[in-house]
Amino acid sequence: MLISDQQKREEYYGAVKEKNSQYIGTFFLAVKTTGIFCIPTCRARTPKFENIEFYTQSKDALHNGFRPCKICKPTNNAYEPPADIKKAIELVNQNVFEKVSDYQLKQNGLQPEKIRRWFKKHHDMTFQAYQRMLRINSAFQELKKGKQVTDSAFNSGYNSLSGFGYTFKVLVGDSPKESKDKSVILISRVTSPLGPMFICATDKGICLVEFTDRKMLETEFRDLQKKLNAVILQGENEHSKACKKQLKEYFEGKRNSFQLNLDLPGSPFQHTVWEELQKIPFGTTTTYQQMALRINQETAVRAMANANGHNRVSIIVPCHRVIGKDGKLTGYGGGLQRKQWLLDHELKHKQA
Template sequence: MLFDLPDHASLYDALLARDATYDGRVYVCVSSTGIFCRLTCPARKPKRENCTFLETVGECIERGFRACKRCHPLKPMASADPAISALLTALDERPEYRWREPDIEKMGFDPSTIRRSFKRQFGMTFLEMARQRRLRDGFETIVDGGKVIEAQIDAGFDSASAFRAAFAKLLGKAPGRLDSDPILFADWIATPLGDMIAVTSQSELHLLEFADRKALRTELAKLDKVAKGRIGIGKTSPSRQIASELTAFFDGTLTGFETPLAYHGSAFTKSVWDALRDIPAGETRSYSQIAETIGRPTAVRAVARANGANQIALVIPCHRVIGADGSLTGYGGGLWRKQKLLETERQYLPLITDKKS
């Protein structure tokens, strides 16, 4: 900790007041937009429940948030050091490039100085910032049957331990601890709303979550127990099917998913998930409406808990549940994604109407 953070209420008040006291010491990450800002940002203030306050830019970036284009939280660091400004610009121009220390030297900078400067300003080095964007490549190398060392190289990690740590932070296990003869397989699927992790058996989809969701590691740990540690990486027929269906979904040509699902929950929870799947694309329901649908009108809170326990996002469409007053309410993948999903599904209404007629 750089200093003791005040409580959430105090920081939110400081955000509303645009209190410069915390400038450069605390940043606000807004789940509804996926953006992080300085507390002095002139943009419209987010709702209290959508705010998370972190001490460093590095923490914000690690959690998948993008820098605000109005208050430019990276600008003070860049302005203070021309080298940082040049490297941030280069990274934005070539995010896919595997940056290494010789590249820094070619730009006329001393790698050790750059390392210290980025660590001081962002809580991570420039190479760590760049490598975070590359982890997906390493994952896909293993999916395609490549060795861990090949995955490490493809991901642009010079250190095997750093690659293992980054990998474990995502999946809860380092590559070497994944089962070589798994019964559950993790796969990486890119979507317009962010990368997703799918876990499948040879016959069913067990999990589908956005890679940046905080609960992902907990959900994977539960599946690991179910599989008795036999989780690995690879593609299966269900993972290929769901990847294809997700492409069609975001293209606006798919009104329902057909990938076979494996439910992990109580009988009541499963009944809620079935009710969610019965909500047509382009429509929404409240918790109380779902409770009525399953014949348990007084079990509204239990319905909400079952909704939150869903670990097969989009396919079991918990994003179609809104508050009784029409508000979006919470969503594990972020309210900004929920809004985008509902907007995406509005395009399905003509298709559904045509089918009915």
């Protein structure tokens, strides 16, 4: 749909100038002078306001004769890893204990410099650091199962205990021996129409699902590690794999509820609120006042809002379905634009 509302157009143009990632998926900008369309964060030069049309879906821009930008590739999911990055990750996953060198990348037709740039931009770490994290993750799992530090070190590809111990402490925060009693939180990344998201999972279930540009995300990570007495390491388990699959189905309009195990550290009251959030039907909204009535705590509206704000599992624990009593959108950690998109998405597929 072409967006003609002037106030909305000005808001979207502000997002384009700021390259605001919270607007990814909520609109596409089409440039009349070049005939191309982009996502809000495209690094190409910002066009003049009078030369832009805004569309709610990429297919609308295509139907009106615009072609996808070759820089930001708007018809792909936001930040979908390109084929060469996927191939590099596959090489690592074939044997996480062996380092994939620049020479091996070149032997497989890959450019080491491009791989490094992509990992630095999207994971804030180098490709070699990513590999080290996976090796330490595997070593940590072995230590948890009772293996000796020496065995774990050499199995992980380290030639000396000192090198293994140093790297382990840098990534985990404690020495191998001191970390045996800690749990593991595995973190992985998933693409979505609204931008990339982090998924964190323990052995018990999903403990975090957040957009990667969420404010105070680092604080959430630290709080989660403290509450679960755990370390966060790169990787996946059956819970995170199931979460990725079900989120994909949700965004495709094929799923309106989630069947996932959750591991949510919090107070009894917070758990009551989070359970109540999960009872809000797909494609509907409610208010804090209505939720307070349902749990027989009419005066706990502010406390409910606070508990809602501490929800770490976006979409699956659907805090986006809570709106103000006046019908307007209230705060959302992922941004109000994403909240509106999610509500519109659910309403559309509920009706379908």
